[in-house]
Amino acid sequence: MNLNLKAALIASVLALLGIATAGYVAAQPAPRAKVIKISAKRFDYTPGNLTVKKGQRVVLELTSRDVVMGLNLPDFNVRGDMIPGKVVRVEFTPDKTGEFTFLCDIFCGSGHEEMHGRITVIA
Amino acid sequence: MKQGMGRRDFLKLAGIGGVGVVFGSALPGMANAHGDDDFFFLQLSDSHWGFEGAPNPDAKGTLPKTVRSINQLAEKPDFVMFTGDLTHTTDNPVERRRRLGEFKKIVGELDVKTLYFMPGEHDASLDNGKAFQEFFGRTHYSFDHKGVHFVVVDNVSDPRAQIGDEQLAWLAADLKTQPAAKPIVLFTHRPLFDLVPQWDWATRDGAKAIELLMPYKNATVFYGHIHQEHHHMTGHIAHHAAKGLMFPLPAPGSQPTRAPLPWDPAQPYKGLGFRAVEADLDEARYEITEYPVQKA
Numbered sequence: 001m002n003l004n005l006k007a008a009l010i011a012s013v014l015a016l017l018g019i020a021t022a023g024y025v026a027a028q029p030a031p032r033a034k035v036i037k038i039s040a041k042r043f044d045y046t047p048g049n050l051t052v053k054k055g056q057r058v059v060l061e062l063t064s065r066d067v068v069m070g071l072n073l074p075d076f077n078v079r080g081d082m083i084p085g086k087v088v089r090v091e092f093t094p095d096k097t098g099e100f101t102f103l104c105d106i107f108c109g110s111g112h113e114e115m116h117g118r119i120t121v122i123a
Numbered sequence: 124m125k126q127g128m129g130r131r132d133f134l135k136l137a138g139i140g141g142v143g144v145v146f147g148s149a150l151p152g153m154a155n156a157h158g159d160d161d162f163f164f165l166q167l168s169d170s171h172w173g174f175e176g177a178p179n180p181d182a183k184g185t186l187p188k189t190v191r192s193i194n195q196l197a198e199k200p201d202f203v204m205f206t207g208d209l210t211h212t213t214d215n216p217v218e219r220r221r222r223l224g225e226f227k228k229i230v231g232e233l234d235v236k237t238l239y240f241m242p243g244e245h246d247a248s249l250d251n252g253k254a255f256q257e258f259f260g261r262t263h264y265s266f267d268h269k270g271v272h273f274v275v276v277d278n279v280s281d282p283r284a285q286i287g288d289e290q291l292a293w294l295a296a297d298l299k300t301q302p303a304a305k306p307i308v309l310f311t312h313r314p315l316f317d318l319v320p321q322w323d324w325a326t327r328d329g330a331k332a333i334e335l336l337m338p339y340k341n342a343t344v345f346y347g348h349i350h351q352e353h354h355h356m357t358g359h360i361a362h363h364a365a366k367g368l369m370f371p372l373p374a375p376g377s378q379p380t381r382a383p384l385p386w387d388p389a390q391p392y393k394g395l396g397f398r399a400v401e402a403d404l405d406e407a408r409y410e411i412t413e414y415p416v417q418k419a
Contacts, residue, residue, distance in 0.1 A: 070283070074320035101321045101379065107248030107282040109214050113323070116380065 033057040033091065040082045040104070041065040043111030050119045052094055059091045072105040073119065079105060094121040160269040162201045163401040165193065165235075166310075168347030169367030171245065172229070173222040174211035178370035178383035181391065185368055186229050188417045189397060194234045200399065201268065203235050206347035206365060207243025207279060207312030209255075216250065223258045239266075243312045243347060244279040252280035263290055265297050271402055272301050276311040278326040284313060285327040295335050306404065307342040314346055314364065316357050322381040324349055333357050343409060349375065350383075351394065352413060363411060366396045392416040 034056055039046050041064065052058050062071055064082040072079040073092070080090040104115040170186045179185060193203070210222035223246065230238065240259040247255045252262045262277035274297060278286050286294075301307065309315075315329030326332070336342040342360050350367035353375065370383040371394030387393050392415060401410040 072320070074317075103321065103323060105284060105323060105327075107212075107244050107279075107284070109249065110212055112212075113381070 031057060033059045035059045035061060037061045037063075038071065038082075038117075039063050039065055040069045040071070040115075042067060042069075042109050043104070043115040045071070045102075045115070045117040048117040050117070052119065052121055054094050054097050054121050054123055057091060057093045059089055062088045062090065067108055068106055069104045069108045069115070070106040071102055071117075073100060073102040075100040081106070097121045097123050161401065161403050162269050163399050165200045165203045165397055165399055166206060166345055166365045167203060167230075167368060167397045168206040168365040169208040169243065169350050169369060170205075170226065171208055171211040171367070171369035172226040173213060173218070174369050176370075176383075178386055180386055182369065185392065185395065185416055186226070187232075188392075189368055190229060190232050192414065192417050193397070194232070199235055202237035202239060203230075203233060204239045204310055204345070205230070205241065206310055206345060207241050208245045208347060208367070209240065209243070210246050211369070212245035212249065214249065216254065219246075219250070219254045220257070223254055227258055239275065239310075241275050241277060241310060241312060242279050244282070244284070247277075247280045248282040251282075252277070255280075263293065269402070270404060271306045271308055274298070274307065274309045276309055276315075276332060278311055278313045278315070278329065283327060284323065284325070286329070286332055291328065291331050291335070294332060298335055298339070301339070303338055303340065305339065305341070306402070307336065307339045308402075309336060309342065309344045311344065311346045313348045314355075314362060315344060316355065316362065318349065318353075318355070319375045319381075321376070324375065324381075333360060336360055345400070352398075365398055366394065366413065368395055368397070368416065371395060 034052055036050055036058065038060055060071070060080065062080045062082045063086060064084045066084060069082040070079060071082055076092045076094060078090050078092045080088045082088065098121060100119050100121065102117050102119060104112055108115070172186060174182050209226045210219065213219050213222065242252055242255040242262055247262065255262060262280050263275055265272065265274045274294065276286060276294060277290060278284060281287055313326045314324055315326050315332050318324040337358060340359065344360060344362040345365065346362065347365050347367065349364045350370065350372040351364065352366055353364035355362045372381050373384060384394060396413055396415045398414065399412045403410055
């Protein structure tokens with residue numbers, strides 16, 4: 001089978017499957033996200049300090065090792081519950097550089113007010 | 124009081140020296156309508172009974188001293204409102220009740236007939252307000268006093284720092300019974316607006332409560348939580364935060380975290396105190412006078 005015939009055959013198969021070859025570029029997956037797992041236990045986050053890049057999509061995978069807590073990153077309007085035995089995913093794309101605080105926004109006990117972490121966004 | 128001395132003059136001469144600030148409110152149609160009904164109440168907040176630590180070496184003495192100062196006022200307030208964090212949080216439910224009981228006993232020494240209470244997150248967020256209610260009853264309610272409609276909103280019994288749809292529906296129904304010109308005072312613990320969300324100085328659904336207040340041209344909010352005097356406007360609605368009675372906190376957003384300000388031995392109780400609020404309906408304004416814990 002010559003090359004032209006092979007290409008025509010592949011195109012025919014793709015057409016039969018309903019996949020437009022012309023749309024291949026547009027259908028490419030979004031840029032890979034940076035996935036960061038964060039677990040909480042009263043009254044800490046692990047990790048408590050994160051570094052991400054401006055413009056890079058970030059996915060936070062949140063869970064708790066004891067009680068229900070929260071992670072709130074007000075500067076990027078991001079928050080999620082942290083639930084024992086579950087993983088909650090939240091995502092955002094930082095659009096500014098700097099250091100930003102995230103905190104527990106579900107009152108979780110005597111050390112709740114000291115429960116916070118820091119995210120550094122670099123260029 | 125009589126013979127030409129107004130109540131605010133009287134308060135200033137009452138012996139413990141307050142500092143007054145006048146906050147005007149648009150009160151269309153109210154001027155001269157209630158001249159004989161002017162009154163004042165006290166707001167006490169964030170006594171954090173049970174706290175121990177360097178920010179207040181007189182943790183067990185500050186609240187009793189405040190009670191004595193109030194009892195020395197030559198004129199009694201119509202009522203006292205405590206805007207939450209009566210006690211400091213504890214993970215131990217027995218200790219929580221012990222603190223609430225001790226607090227109740229201490230403020231029971233106030234020579235004031237009517238006391239109102241609401242919880243802060245330290246009192247209520249770990250058990251949805253259960254222990255608080257055992258000692259002080261409801262966490263949200265309303266009452267009328269001399270022409271003003273007072274509403275108490277609980278934004279702490281839900282540990283997520285929200286009022287919740289059920290209470291918001293109650294608030295909407297409660298306000299609906301009031302005419303648009305009625306003076307409304309809303310007491311709550313956390314700020315209803317986003318003061319510093321990075322410090323947890325916000326209420327997740329506070330904007331909904333503010334929206335419900337918006338039709339009322341004379342609506343004012345008094346709250347606690349931030350342990351300092353602070354004044355903010357959302358539209359025509361003034362929000363006044365009160366000082367605490369255990370330790371002061373830094374100015375909003377002034378540093379990375381909201382750690383208590385250190386005790387100053389040269390100026391003990393600095394940044395702590397209570398306030399008197401005179402509802403001067405005759406002149407369509409509230410006058411706030413800040414008082415220290417005790418006379419300098």
